[in-house]
Amino acid sequence: MLFKLAWRNIWRNKRRSLIVLISVMVGLIAIVFEDGLSNGMMRQMLFNQISLDISHVQIHKAGFNNNKIVKNYIPDYKHVESILNSTPDVEAYSKRVFAAGILSSASNSSGVILYGIIPAEEARVSVIKSSIVEGNYLGSDKRGIIIGKKLAEKLGVGVGDKIVAMANTLKGDIGSDAFRIVGIFQTSSSEFDKMAVYVNAGTEQEMLGIGDNYHEFAIITKDYNNITSIKKNLEAKLGSKYEVFTYRDMLPMLIYQMDLYKESMMILNIIIGLALIFGIVNTMLMSVFERLREFGVLMAIGMKNSRLYLMILFEAFILGVIGTIAGLICGLLLDIPLAHSGINLSIFSASLESFGVGAVIYPVLSLGNIFNAVLLIPFVAVIGALYPAYKAIKLEPVYAINYV
Amino acid sequence: MEILKAENLVKVYQDNGVPVNALRGINLSVSKGEYIVIAGPSGSGKTTLLNLLGALDKPTEGKIYFEGEDITLKEKKELSKMRLHKLGFIFQAYNLIPVLTAIENIEFSMMLLGIPDNVRKEKALALMDELGIKELADKRPNEMSGGQQQRVAVARAIVNNPTLVLADEPTANLDSVTAGHLLDLMEQMNTEKNITFIFSSHDKNVIDRAKRLIILKDGTIEKK
Ligand SMILES: Nc1ncnc2c1ncn2[C@@H]1O[C@H](COP(=O)(O)OP(=O)(O)OP(=O)(O)O)[C@@H](O)[C@H]1O
Numbered sequence: 001m002l003f004k005l006a007w008r009n010i011w012r013n014k015r016r017s018l019i020v021l022i023s024v025m026v027g028l029i030a031i032v033f034e035d036g037l038s039n040g041m042m043r044q045m046l047f048n049q050i051s052l053d054i055s056h057v058q059i060h061k062a063g064f065n066n067n068k069i070v071k072n073y074i075p076d077y078k079h080v081e082s083i084l085n086s087t088p089d090v091e092a093y094s095k096r097v098f099a100a101g102i103l104s105s106a107s108n109s110s111g112v113i114l115y116g117i118i119p120a121e122e123a124r125v126s127v128i129k130s131s132i133v134e135g136n137y138l139g140s141d142k143r144g145i146i147i148g149k150k151l152a153e154k155l156g157v158g159v160g161d162k163i164v165a166m167a168n169t170l171k172g173d174i175g176s177d178a179f180r181i182v183g184i185f186q187t188s189s190s191e192f193d194k195m196a197v198y199v200n201a202g203t204e205q206e207m208l209g210i211g212d213n214y215h216e217f218a219i220i221t222k223d224y225n226n227i228t229s230i231k232k233n234l235e236a237k238l239g240s241k242y243e244v245f246t247y248r249d250m251l252p253m254l255i256y257q258m259d260l261y262k263e264s265m266m267i268l269n270i271i272i273g274l275a276l277i278f279g280i281v282n283t284m285l286m287s288v289f290e291r292l293r294e295f296g297v298l299m300a301i302g303m304k305n306s307r308l309y310l311m312i313l314f315e316a317f318i319l320g321v322i323g324t325i326a327g328l329i330c331g332l333l334l335d336i337p338l339a340h341s342g343i344n345l346s347i348f349s350a351s352l353e354s355f356g357v358g359a360v361i362y363p364v365l366s367l368g369n370i371f372n373a374v375l376l377i378p379f380v381a382v383i384g385a386l387y388p389a390y391k392a393i394k395l396e397p398v399y400a401i402n403y404v
Numbered sequence: 405m406e407i408l409k410a411e412n413l414v415k416v417y418q419d420n421g422v423p424v425n426a427l428r429g430i431n432l433s434v435s436k437g438e439y440i441v442i443a444g445p446s447g448s449g450k451t452t453l454l455n456l457l458g459a460l461d462k463p464t465e466g467k468i469y470f471e472g473e474d475i476t477l478k479e480k481k482e483l484s485k486m487r488l489h490k491l492g493f494i495f496q497a498y499n500l501i502p503v504l505t506a507i508e509n510i511e512f513s514m515m516l517l518g519i520p521d522n523v524r525k526e527k528a529l530a531l532m533d534e535l536g537i538k539e540l541a542d543k544r545p546n547e548m549s550g551g552q553q554q555r556v557a558v559a560r561a562i563v564n565n566p567t568l569v570l571a572d573e574p575t576a577n578l579d580s581v582t583a584g585h586l587l588d589l590m591e592q593m594n595t596e597k598n599i600t601f602i603f604s605s606h607d608k609n610v611i612d613r614a615k616r617l618i619i620l621k622d623g624t625i626e627k628k
């Protein structure tokens with residue numbers, strides 16, 4: 001009966017209740033939406049990094065990561081390869097020669113990371129092949145090179161132009177080689193596009209004088225959620241001569257940034273929650289003051305204050321529950337199509353690209369966060385009703401009855 | 405048997421800092437089964453007195469004993485319990501909970517007592533039948549006339565078998581015929597169920613039917 005009473009009281013002033021409902025709904029939609037967007041953005045940031053050069057797992061000679069010099073090449077890459085081939089978790093891998101160097105055109109020069117790759121292998125672990133916007137992906141041409149669009153602009157070169165790459169050789173002198181640009185790529189990260197250039201592994205090995213050796217294995221696993229156990233497994237098989245890094249190890253800043261982002265989203269949610277609370281405080285106060293007389297009658301016929309208090313909280317709770325359900329439905333209806341089509345944020349894309357996100361965000365809903373919001377909002381509504389309900393029961397029944 | 409006793413009741417309101425002596429020393433004894441009308445000009449203190457007797461407000465001075473217990477010393481919680489179990493109220497207007505139907509309004513006080521759903525439905529219907537308002541059961545207050553609402557209010561006031569029913573000008577908003585019906589009803593409940601009634605009125609018709617008349621003037625009881 002108390003439920004019945006609360007329920008009918010809610011619909012008594014339909015407009016006011018609708019306003020509360022809508023604000024709860026909008027709050028929830030905002031939370032669902034913003035959660036989806038931020039999740040999508042963070043995932044994209046991470047996936048983009050992974051698909052550029054990081055991959056899921058990298059293997060080097062122990063110490064390489066701290067000191068990326070030419071002589072720190074992998075001691076026995078065939079051994080590593082045979083281990084990877086017999087590890088079922090491994091989906092694909094790419095062997096890379098790595099050298100920090102300088103790329104010069106006739107007009108300009110720029111510091112770069114010179115990757116020596118086997119084009120077919122690299123195509124399976126990174127996004128470079130599909131990021132070619134001009135010319136072609138790296139083929140068997142020994143003098144071919146592909147560079148990022150930003151770098152090409154900086155050097156003032158285009159497809160077919162010649163450039164010279166320089167890097168320290170194993171012996172310690174400077175090796176250099178002339179290349180012809182066969183393709184230009186553009187990825188989600190303009191920073192990356194300024195830095196990374198790709199040539200055939202054989203050519204770079206020759207230039208550096210490291211025989212047929214490589215510096216890096218970039219590995220894509222079948223399930224990146226299992227990354228820690230895969231890492232342990234590989235470490236055990238490879239022994240201490242090698243170092244195994246996961247993307248989490250290699251992207252500490254990004255992981256940190258993502259955590260930070262999550263926290264800032266939480267703060268945003270708290271702000272939305274607070275706004276909701278104030279909205280509800282306001283509406284419930286109005287509704288309480290409108291009904292003081294009635295509360296007086298209820299008190300007179302023997303309704304205990306605590307019960308009256310509960311009834312008012314109950315009204316807010318019901319409003320919260322209805323608003324949550326409606327908001328959740330609307331939020332999902334809005335978000336699910338967007339999760340497929342993506343949200344085009346190209347207006348902001350310059351900044352997003354330097355973030356490594358890309359212009360189109362695909363919202364990703366995290367069930368956990370939505371679940372939390374759904375559980376919390378009815379209680380937020382109750383919190384908003386605490387004060388109005390308190391005001392209602394503070395009154396002596398006689399004043400309430402005489403209140404007009 | 406004495407059920408209610410007021411001793412030297414004084415009520416002073418503060419009206420913007422100006423003290424208003426609404427009651428100046430009321431002494432009153434009420435026995436079970438009495439049917440009392442409090443009359444007096446506007447501002448004489450009728451509402452104030454009824455509110456004090458019903459424990460809706462506290463006196464500035466004086467004592468009120470209900471069934472031998474001093475209710476001026478009781479806490480809010482005990483008072484609402486007492487009102488629920490022992491008292492019934494009828495107000496001049498806006499008595500009923502607007503979102504509940506007539507029968508739900510009557511059931512409400514039984515619900516507060518924790519009487520189970522089916523029992524209270526049955527009891528409410530039986531009472532409405534007795535009061536001749538059965539056909540109002542599913543109407544909301546705004547679908548009823550003032551007289552009908554007051555009769556439902558009487559039903560609500562007596563459904564928990566109270567010792568005492570207090571009514572502040574219950575007929576004030578009714579025409580004389582309707583008021584007459586309401587008085588019939590209350591008189592019937594008084595004689596049949598031995599429920600004590602105290603109510604206030606301006607109305608000569610009502611005053612004429614009083615079994616005991618108390619006349620208030622300037623916050624004191626006028627000697628006859
Ligand atoms: N809350 C209050 N604050 C200040 N003064 C009050 C208050 N309530 C009543 N009074 C004053 O106390 C006196 C008695 O009022 P009360 O309402 O008891 O009279 P009444 O006999 O019921 O009058 P009426 O017939 O008009 O209903 C009046 O002078 C009134 O102005």
Ligand SMILES: [Mg+2]
Pocket residue numbers: 450451452572
């Ligand atoms: Mg009065």
